[in-house]
Amino acid sequence: MAEAAMSIEFEDIQGLVRFGYKHLTQACFLLLRIRDAGAARAWLANAPVTSAITRKPPPRTAVQIAFTCAGLHALGAAEDIVEGFSAEFLAGMSSDESRARRLGDLGANDPARWQWGGAQDRMPHVLVMLYAVPGELDEWLRTIRAQCEAGFEQLDCLSTSDMDGVEPFGFVDGISQPRIDWERERAAHDEEQFEYTNLSCLGEYLLGYPNEYGAYTDRPLLDRARDPAALLPRAEDVADKADLGRNGSYLVMRQLRQxxxxxxxxxxxxxxxxxxxxxxxxxxxxxxxxxxxxxxxxxxxxxxxxxxxxxxxxxxxxxxxxxxxxxxxxxxxxxxxxxxxxxxxxxxxxxxxxxxxxxxxxxxxRFHRLLRRGREYGGAPGEDVGLHFICLGANIARQFEFVQGAWLAGTKxxxxxxxxxxxxxxxxxxxxxxxxxxxxxxxxxxxxxxxxxxxxxxxxxxGAYFFLPGIRALRYLSKVQP
Ligand code: HEM
Structure with missing residues (x-):
């Protein structure tokens, strides 16, 4: 679909969707809570978030920003806008016993024991992901911290370790990934697709595009009056609506100690x-x-x-x-x-x-593929070691929760x-x-x-569920909504 190919909005998509940032071998993840919504919005309006545009030479640092549902509320997002997100995102990963049971979060995995994402006061509002080439992370972290200081308080700073592509048990990881159909070549809702294929519809990873069912995943669609300055992209499927989801994705994060x-x-x-x-x-x-x-x-x-x-x-x-x-x-x-x-x-x-x-x-x-973007952590003597499991998908229930619940934790x-x-x-x-x-x-x-x-x-x-917005949506969220 040449026309669609020409219009891929890489400048509006956060880079993590397209790149694993493998050359940026150093990373840390700031879990923040909003303490002053005005100051938080001011930072988000200009935060130097890295897009999915290819740059030569590739960037030496990158920053990505995502929100939990609690974070959108704390930021002051309008209630009806927040309600347009999926039920799992609104409920959160640790919200109820039934979800915990399905995800295998029982016993030692019980959210009540989690270091973050379980108890309300340990629930992050915003995830700020920082990536850098070797030797430049500390400086990058100092810069971003200084910028966010007025608006946020730090709940945690999750460090990562560069283990050269090998997870702590000793196996090479990150080999299998779905290939995203950026060009939208593959007919969505292809009923004759009987063979396994690695090519996967754009709408499986980004909101606002057709998924493997040929359908658009639910996301907040707003009347034009809610976006008078036309900050947001327009919905492809519903005329006259501004699309807060387009070019955004859900990000699932779980800290897994090994x-x-x-x-x-x-x-x-x-x-x-x-x-x-x-x-x-x-x-x-x-x-x-x-x-x-x-x-x-x-x-x-x-x-x-x-x-x-x-x-x-x-x-x-x-x-x-x-x-x-x-x-x-x-x-x-x-x-x-x-x-x-x-x-x-x-x-x-x-x-x-x-x-x-x-x-x-x-x-x-093909309805249950995950784009994995995790990083290893720890490993120094006496230190915990494990994986910050991260995956992206447009439908948390059908992708992460299904794979985790029915296939990994499922006993049938x-x-x-x-x-x-x-x-x-x-x-x-x-x-x-x-x-x-x-x-x-x-x-x-x-x-x-x-x-x-x-x-x-x-x-x-x-662990927690986050929304990784498109960059225009991020700027929109930094404004008080009409
Ligand atoms: C500490 C926890 C985990 C470890 C040590 C681990 C390890 C691995 C390894 C060594 C591979 C093979 C490399 C590859 O094919 O890319 C792999 C693949 C994979 N893992 Fe995990 N994993 C962990 C957690 C998870 C979780 C929580 C999920 C999903 C909810 C998951 C989903 C997958 C998927 C989808 C693949 C690719 C399978 C394929 O397409 O063939 N993993 N993992």
Whole structure:
């Protein structure tokens, strides 16, 4: 769609949507509360937020800004405008027991124990993400802090560590990402899309564009009278409305502490101290080798570590169904392999076929993709270590909450009873008494090999849902709304 391609509004999109800022290896995340709304608005009106425009040479520093729902209120955003955001954003990550249960935030993960994002007085209003080339972060942090001092008080400053692309358990991370269809080439709502594809509609990540259903995700649309200076972009789908969501995204952040020693102690124990076996077992839990090679074969002659599906491994012999990457992206499109001819499709639509239940649970991967933008933290002796998990998406419920709840924390994923994600699971028994601390590895002959008694390796320390506005929307929010 050449016309649409010409009109990509990179200058209005915060850069994090387009870039991971990998060259800006230093980063820290300021969690702020607004103490003076007027001064906060004054800073936001001119804050040096970095856009998604490509710059040569690339910037040496970047700053990104996002708000929680509490933050929009504290800023003085009009109530009816805030109500235009999605229900999950309005409720927040830690708002109720049912959400906590679904996300696996139980026991040691309970929001009541979080360092931030749980209790009301530990709820950030604004997230200011700072990135810099080596050696320049401290100065950048001083500059931004000085600018925000009048309007904000600091709840926390989350540091990060550059681990050279390797997460603390020792695995290369950040290999698989959806490819955003910036050019809007792919027909949205493509009912004939049966094969797994990595190309994903722009509207899955940015509000104001068609998503994989060919629909526009709900967001605040305002009468023109609410935007007399025409600060905001106009909605593409509803005439005469100003679009506060356009070019913005939701940002999910979770601070995940990793028990690296406990992880390797467990796998070493299971492997009887055999180092090679122990590494193999850990790789089976992840679904990739430590260097990032997928356990299933990549297709064709390519060194693209992402060119694979699970079609060639229908029994999970090479990569167990429960491995972290197979849970978090089962790579099946609308219909699983072998179902793309018209008769098979009819059979399946009518609900026949022995695999129907399992396939239903893992189908439609394309509606549940996440753009991951996390950073590692800690690692000095005696210090906590883990991942500031960050992902972007236009629909928190259908993307982050579905992947986290149904696929990672879910104990019925892919007809695997008694298991949660081998890396992330909380291991507490379900309400029905069903254990969640198992991990099965299908075997070519004989019964599955099954581990039980997996300890908890990852603990949630904090988290919140944010809105990462388009830059025009950010400026709009810095004004008192009519
Ligand atoms: C401390 C916690 C975590 C660790 C150590 C971890 C580790 C990893 C590793 C090593 C990979 C393989 C590299 C890659 O394919 O890019 C991966 C992939 C992935 N992870 Fe995680 N992860 C964690 C938390 C999460 C969470 C909370 C989610 C989602 C709610 C998630 C979703 C994904 C997804 C979607 C992929 C890509 C799968 C694919 O497309 O094949 N991860 N993770």
């Amino acid at each position: 028990d690296v020693e406990g992880f390797w102690r467990f796998v070493d124990g299971q492997a009887g101290g055999d180092a090679a076996l122990s590494e193999k077992l850990a790789e089976t839990m992840v679904g990739r080798t430590k260097k990032g090679k997928p356990l299933v074969e990549v297709s064709g002659e390519t060194d693209d570590l992402n060119a694979f599906t699970y079609d060639g491994d229908p029994e999970g012999l090479r990569c167990p169904f429960g491995a972290h990457i197979r849970r978090s992206n089962p790579r099946n499109a609308d219909l699983p392999p072998g179902w793309s001819d018209p008769i098979s499709r009819l059979v399946r639509r009518l609900g026949f076929g022995s695999d129907a239940l399992r396939n239903d649970l893992i189908a439609s991967t 994923f892919d007809a695997l009873p008694g298991e949660g994600d081998p890396l992330l699971g909380h291991r507490l028994a379900g309400a029905d008494g069903m254990p969640t601390d198992g991990f099965s590895m299908p075997a070519a002959s004989g019964p599955d090999r099954r581990l039980t008694g997996l300890p908890q390796f990852v603990t949630v320390q904090g």
